[in-house]
Amino acid sequence: MTASPISSKQIAAPAIVVNQPSASATADSSAVELTQVCTGSEILWETLIREGVSVMFGYPGGAIMPAYDALPKFPQLHHVLVRHEQGAAHAAEGYSRASGKVGVAVATSGPGATNLTTGIANAMLDSIPIVCITGQVASPLLGSDAFQEVDITGVTLPITKHNFLVTRPEDIMQAVREAFYIAMSGRPGPVVVDITKDALQKSANFKWDDTPVRLPGYRPEHKPLPTDLQRAVEMIHSAKKPIIFAGHGVLRAGATGLLLELVRKTDIPVAATLLGLTGFPASNPRALGMMGMHGEAWVNKAIQESDLIVALGMRFDDRVTGNLKTYAQKAKKIHVELDPAEVNKLVHVDLPLIGDVREILQMLLPFVEYRDRTDWLTHIDTLRGKSAVIDIKHMPDNGKLFAAHVIHDLWRLTEGKAIVVTDVGQHQMWEAQYYRHDFPNKLITSGGLGTMGFALPAAMGARFACPDEEIWVIAGDGGFQMTQAELQTLVQEGKKVNIAIINNGYLGMVRQWQQFFYGGRYVATPMSSPDYVKLADAHGLVGLRVTKRSEVADAVRRARELPGTVIIDFRVEQLDSVYPMVPAGADLDAMIRRPEAVVEEAEHNPIYETGKDD
Amino acid sequence: MAALRTLVAYVEDKPGVLNRVASLFRRRGYNIASLNVGRTHDSGVSRMTIVVEGDAGVAQLMEANLYKLVNVLSVQDITDCPAVVRDMALIKIEVPAERRAEALQLVEVFHARVVDISPGTLIAEITGSPDKIEAFVEVLKPYGISEMVQTGRIAMTRGVEGEASRISHGQNSETVVTAA
Ligand SMILES: Cc1ncc(C[n+]2csc(CCOP(=O)(O)OP(=O)(O)O)c2C)c(N)n1
Ligand SMILES: [Mg+2]
Numbered sequence: 192m193t194a195s196p197i198s199s200k201q202i203a204a205p206a207i208v209v210n211q212p213s214a215s216a217t218a219d220s221s222a223v224e225l226t227q228v229c230t231g232s233e234i235l236w237e238t239l240i241r242e243g244v245s246v247m248f249g250y251p252g253g254a255i256m257p258a259y260d261a262l263p264k265f266p267q268l269h270h271v272l273v274r275h276e277q278g279a280a281h282a283a284e285g286y287s288r289a290s291g292k293v294g295v296a297v298a299t300s301g302p303g304a305t306n307l308t309t310g311i312a313n314a315m316l317d318s319i320p321i322v323c324i325t326g327q328v329a330s331p332l333l334g335s336d337a338f339q340e341v342d343i344t345g346v347t348l349p350i351t352k353h354n355f356l357v358t359r360p361e362d363i364m365q366a367v368r369e370a371f372y373i374a375m376s377g378r379p380g381p382v383v384v385d386i387t388k389d390a391l392q393k394s395a396n397f398k399w400d401d402t403p404v405r406l407p408g409y410r411p412e413h414k415p416l417p418t419d420l421q422r423a424v425e426m427i428h429s430a431k432k433p434i435i436f437a438g439h440g441v442l443r444a445g446a447t448g449l450l451l452e453l454v455r456k457t458d459i460p461v462a463a464t465l466l467g468l469t470g471f472p473a474s475n476p477r478a479l480g481m482m483g484m485h486g487e488a489w490v491n492k493a494i495q496e497s498d499l500i501v502a503l504g505m506r507f508d509d510r511v512t513g514n515l516k517t518y519a520q521k522a523k524k525i526h527v528e529l530d531p532a533e534v535n536k537l538v539h540v541d542l543p544l545i546g547d548v549r550e551i552l553q554m555l556l557p558f559v560e561y562r563d564r565t566d567w568l569t570h571i572d573t574l575r576g577k578s579a580v581i582d583i584k585h586m587p588d589n590g591k592l593f594a595a596h597v598i599h600d601l602w603r604l605t606e607g608k609a610i611v612v613t614d615v616g617q618h619q620m621w622e623a624q625y626y627r628h629d630f631p632n633k634l635i636t637s638g639g640l641g642t643m644g645f646a647l648p649a650a651m652g653a654r655f656a657c658p659d660e661e662i663w664v665i666a667g668d669g670g671f672q673m674t675q676a677e678l679q680t681l682v683q684e685g686k687k688v689n690i691a692i693i694n695n696g697y698l699g700m701v702r703q704w705q706q707f708f709y710g711g712r713y714v715a716t717p718m719s720s721p722d723y724v725k726l727a728d729a730h731g732l733v734g735l736r737v738t739k740r741s742e743v744a745d746a747v748r749r750a751r752e753l754p755g756t757v758i759i760d761f762r763v764e765q766l767d768s769v770y771p772m773v774p775a776g777a778d779l780d781a782m783i784r785r786p787e788a789v790v791e792e793a794e795h796n797p798i799y800e801t802g803k804d805d
Numbered sequence: 806m807a808a809l810r811t812l813v814a815y816v817e818d819k820p821g822v823l824n825r826v827a828s829l830f831r832r833r834g835y836n837i838a839s840l841n842v843g844r845t846h847d848s849g850v851s852r853m854t855i856v857v858e859g860d861a862g863v864a865q866l867m868e869a870n871l872y873k874l875v876n877v878l879s880v881q882d883i884t885d886c887p888a889v890v891r892d893m894a895l896i897k898i899e900v901p902a903e904r905r906a907e908a909l910q911l912v913e914v915f916h917a918r919v920v921d922i923s924p925g926t927l928i929a930e931i932t933g934s935p936d937k938i939e940a941f942v943e944v945l946k947p948y949g950i951s952e953m954v955q956t957g958r959i960a961m962t963r964g965v966e967g968e969a970s971r972i973s974h975g976q977n978s979e980t981v982v983t984a985a
Contacts, residue, residue, distance in 0.1 A: 348825065349832050353875045356821075373875060408817060408878040532869035535862060 226398040231360030231391040232261035235324065238367040240267050241399060244295050246286065246655045247271070247324075248279040248648075250306075252299025253339060255326030257391040271655070271684055274676035276303050278648035280310020281674070283321040285652030287314075288635045289610060289660075293374050294321040294652060300328055301339030304385070305346065309642060311381045312350040316639025317466060318439065320379035322370045329389040330358040343385050352380030358387045360395035372404040377411020378530040379443065413531065415544040415551060422542055423501075423525050424558045430499035430523075432567045433459045436482070439466035439638070440504010440529060444549035447471065447631045450503065453552055457559050460571060462490045464505050465623055466638040473607075473627035479571070483511040483779075485620040488771045489574035491779045496570075497522045504528065504548045507538040508639065513779040527551050592740050594618055594693045594763045598625040600743045601663060601691065604751075609661040610635065610653055614646035614670035616700040618693035620769040622665050644673030650688045651677055661689070661751065668694040668720045678730045681756050689750045690758045692723060695765045703768045707783060723760035734758045807858040809838055811890065811960050814853040814871055815878040818844065822876045826853065829870055835859070839892075839957035850878065854959045887963040893932045895920070897952040898945050900927055908948060915941045926951065 229237065235258055239247070246269045251259045262270060273279040276298045283294030298307050304325040314321045328337040344354045353373045355366040363386060370382040427433065441450055447470055454461060454477050461471045462482040471478055480487040482494060491513075494500070500522045505511070512518045515537060526533075526540040527548055534543040544551050598621050601609075607629050613619040613636040628634055635653055637645040646666045654662055671692050681688065702716040727734025733753055735746045737760065750757035770785035816822050823842055830837055836858040845852045857867060864882045871880045900908045908927065912919055917931035931941050935958060942950070 344821070345824075348828050352873075406875055408872075409875045410872070530869075530873070532866060532873055534869070536866060 226396050228394050229360075229397040230257070230261060230394050231363050231386065232258040233264065234360060234363045234395065234397050235367065235386065235391065236261060236265040236268055237397065237399075238364045239295065240265060241401075242367065242371045243292065245269060247295035247297055248273050248282040248286075248652065249297030249324075250276050250279060250299065250303055252301075252303045252326065254300035254328055254388045255297065255303070255324075255391070256299075257388060258297070258324075258326065258386075269655075270297070271651075271680065273648065273680050275674065276306030277309050277644065278651070278674055278677045278680065280307045280321065280323065281313070281642075281645050281648035282652035282655075282677075283323070284310060284314050284317075284319045284645075285612060285635055285649030286656045287319050287321055287652070288632065288649070289653035290656035291632075292320075292656070293371055294319070295324065296321060297324045299326045299339070300343070300385075300388075301341045303339075304343040305341055308347060308350065309640075309644075311347055311383065313637055313640040313642045313645065314381035315350045315352070317637065318379050318443065319381070320374035321381045322367070322374050323381065323383045324367075325383060325385045326391070327356070327385045327387045330387040331389070333358075333387065343383060347381075347383050350381070351383050352378075354383040354385065356385045356387075358390050360390050360393045363390060363395075364397065364400065368400070369404050369406060373406070373409065411529075412547070413529065413545040415546050415554075419542060419544055420551070420554050420558075423544060423555060426499060426523060426525060426542065427457060427459075427501065427555075427559055428562060430562075431564065432493075432497045432521075432570075433457075433499040433501065433564070434479075434493060434497045434522075435459050435461045436500060436502040436505050437461050437463045437467040437470035438503055438505025439464065439470075440527075440548045441467055441470035442504075442632055444504060444529075444547050446503070446549040446552050449549060449552040449556065451475070452556060453559065456556065456561060458561060458564055458568070459501070460493070460568065462486070462494065464508070464511055464638070465636065467503075467505060468623060469628040469631050469634045470503075472629040474629050479575075481623050483508075484513070484773045484775070485623070485769050485771070486511075486773075487575075487624075488782050488784070489571060491771075491773065491782065492574050493571050494519050494522070495778075495780045500524045502526045502528070502540075503552075506530075506533045506536070509537075509775070512538065513773045513775075513777050513781075517778045519779075590739060592738060592743075592761065592763050593767060594621045594695070594761070595625050596740045597691065597693065597737075597743055597761045597763065598622050598665065600740075601665075601747060602626040604744060604747045605661060605663065607633075609633065609663045610650075610657060611663050611665060612636070612646045612650035612653060612688075614664075614666035615641045615643045616667040616670060616698070617695070617703060617767075617769050618665055618667045618699070620700075621693070624769075626665075643667075643670035646670065647674050647688075647690070648677045650690075651681055651684075651686065654681075654686045654688055662687075664688055664690040666690065666692055667699060668692055668696065669698045669718055672718075672720065675726070678726075678732065678756065678758075682730055682732065687754060687756050689747075690756065692720075692758065692760050693763055694720060694723070694760050695763050695767070696720070697765060699767075700769070702766075703772075706766075706768065707772070708774065720760075723758050727756075727758040730756075732756050732758060734760065736760045736762065738762045807836075808860055809856050810859055810861070810864040810882055810884045811888070811958065812853075812855045812857065812864060812868065812871070812880055812882050813960060813962075814855060814880045815845070816842075816851050816853060816874075817876040817878060818849050818851045819876055822851070822874075825874050825876060826855075826871070829874065830857075830867075833867070833870060835863070835867055841957040841959050843959075854957070856958050881962075883960055883962050888960050889963060890934060890958055890960045891932055892935050892938055892956060892958050893930070894938050894942075894953060894955040895928055895930055896942065896945055896950060897921075897926055897928045898948040898950055899925060900948050901925060904948070908945075911944055915944075917941060 279296040283296040287294035328340045374382045460477045462479045479490045524540040525542045527544045650664045698716040724734035771782035838856040841854045868880045920930045921928040
């Protein structure tokens with residue numbers, strides 16, 4: 192690659208300088224006002240800038256090299272060189288989740304593009320708007336099994352909201368604009384723009400088009416019928432045992448304030464999905480907590496007994512419902528959902544309200560009235576009293592370290608204000624149970640796909656979106672080892688996140704299933720780890736090890752104070768399990784509870800749930 | 806056999822659109838009985854007639870999923886609408902000269918046409934409802950069918966044009982269409 196003749200430092204605002212008397216650039220837009228001849232690469236970057244992109248995560252290679260070569264002309268675009276393209280996709284997702292904007296990942300053709308796919312699938316299942324730009328072999332070679340040719344539009348067809356193959360420079364701007372529009376509008380999702388090398392190299396006229404994108408077949412917005420809204424109000428008024436479900440859609444729609452208002456007006460309790468956890472403050476007296484497979488027992492019981500479910504922006508995932516045949520049989524269901532294809536997909540609903548959660552709550556709020564539901568609320572309190580995952584705040588230090596302790600202390604010390612990015616496994620569920628989320632969008636986790644390795648790169652992306660927030664990665668020893676290479680990306684970028692490794696020496700969640708459902712045969716789940724303190728050192732970072740609860744607070748404090756990324760290796764109980772648990776496909780209220788008798792020491796184990804703990 | 810539903814979809818005539826539709830059906834496990842695609846009088850717009858196994862609920866979900874494809878312009882489940890449904894088949898039978906007259910009579914009874922005759926074979930072309938084609942095939946079988954090809958169903962609702970192109974979007978909602 193030849194160095195660009197113009198270094199990024201020398202170039203000021205006008206991004207593209209091509210035989211053009213310097214166009215006067217305004218502060219918030221780039222320079223190209225008139226039609227001018229640009230290479231496809233220049234058109235690509237210029238379009239990204241005009242779509243509001245300031246940072247992207249990527250990795251170069253043959254087919255995308257012309258684009259990278261042009262990058263120094265666009266100093267407004269910061270490129271973060273990841274260590275694996277999966278990291279680029281997750282970082283784009285983390286960036287998007289933390290900023291509410293579209294995240295951007297860039298990769299070369301073939302292996303670069305296929306490495307993105309895990310992140311793309313994750314974004315698809317969790318409705319995260321990202322745009323992935325991939326290089327492709329030159330158009331004359333398409334279909335010839337050329338070096339590093341993979342049909343990535345074909346590969347990603349079922350895991351993208353839409354994708355584009357662009358073979359001409361004059362089509363790049365429109366494809367990228369449409370990609371951003373599709374990614375962000377309606378139910379968001381990932382979009383891939385695959386651009387052939389010759390399209391990046393050749394030139395075309397560039398004229399910025401800022402008219403709104405119009406796609407004849409794409410209608411992302413819906414609104415419910417007025418008669419249905421009226422029916423919803425009637426159903427809410429006549430319900431004796433109603434529950435509201437808060438899903439990811441509440442957060443996507445920016446409806447957390449309206450949800451609070453709805454609860455204030457109606458006194459209906461709220462259960463949350465994993466991705467909806469921060470949609471309603473945990474400290475609100477009407478917050479029940481998480482529902483589903485590892486949800487609180489009383490929440491699942493209440494769902495089974497309820498007579499009305501008002502489901503907001505969620506999709507009745509199997510991790511939420513358990514056995515569909517016995518799921519919430521007594522409840523009428525109102526489903527507020529933006530995606531018509533989610534309605535009646537798994538659970539029959541009595542009243543679908545299709546549209547944006549925020550808009551629909553706005554329409555409903557003036558009409559809903561307070562009803563006295565003391566009986567129902569008292570009943571839920573009774574359920575809660577008997578089976579609560581008890582507040583472990585004041586529990587003594589028995590010398591042993593439980594993940595619940597670590598996460599609870601982390602919550603206390605960060606006052607619940609940190610952005611927490613979790614990986615996948617037991618620690619993810621413990622985080623959901625013990626870190627009490629009171630603030631919207633402060634939990635970033637992989638829900639639908641359950642992608643191990645998500646946390647570290649996603650946290651890195653979140654860091655670029657929120658330079659001033661405290662960010663904690665909570666990862667398992669297994670998942671952390673999948674994408675730990677991104678530590679060095681953080682170092683190179685001079686960015687800090689705090690990392691809590693919940694190190695139990697196992698692929699814990701799988702080990703737990705083996706314990707419960709496979710006769711305790713721990714096949715391929717015991718897992719060794721590198722010395723994380725030395726690993727941190729090798730990266731020029733600080734690593735700490737914690738083996739007792741009494742050491743947790745100090746370690747957390749040090750991590751918060753130090754300027755760089757800190758890794759804390761929390762050596763927790765190896766054979767602990769997440770309770771309660773609804774076995775996959777079982778009835779929602781058929782939960783495996785924490786065994787009371789399995790306390791090997793005489794002392795009562797503080798995090799074992801018993802009725803006595805209140 | 807499961808009940809059949811007939812969907813009519815207008816799609817953009819662009820490369821890869823059929824692949825997107827087929828991929829959707831495959832991924833969601835929908836069983837296609839027949840699928841026909843062809844151009845329309847609008848350049849740039851193709852029309853699909855899709856016959857699937859399933860009930861009205863399945864068809865509704867399929868409709869909603871089809872709408873999620875960016876290149877799908879409109880979808881309608883016309884199963885319960887008065888409609889003209891047609892299929893076309895070409896059937897080649899082995900028929901010696903001495904039985905030809907008898908075969909031609911059968912062709913006539915079914916309002917089919919003979920489009921090719923050779924010393925030992927003839928090709929019949931039949932257009933009609935799937936039932937009628939099935940019956941025709943049955944009566945031709947004794948001659949020995951050496952080849953057969955069928956187009957798959959095409960369908961059009963009767964009466965005022967626009968029934969099938971109206972955007973219904975299935976379930977209890979209005980689509981917000983931004984003005985052009
Ligand atoms: C990429 C990927 N591979 C496999 C799995 C299956 N899986 C789910 S949880 C889990 C164990 C995770 O172990 P660890 O990261 O140590 O976390 P722990 O459960 O011990 O807290 C595995 C293997 C997955 N979710 N993602
Ligand atoms: Mg582990």
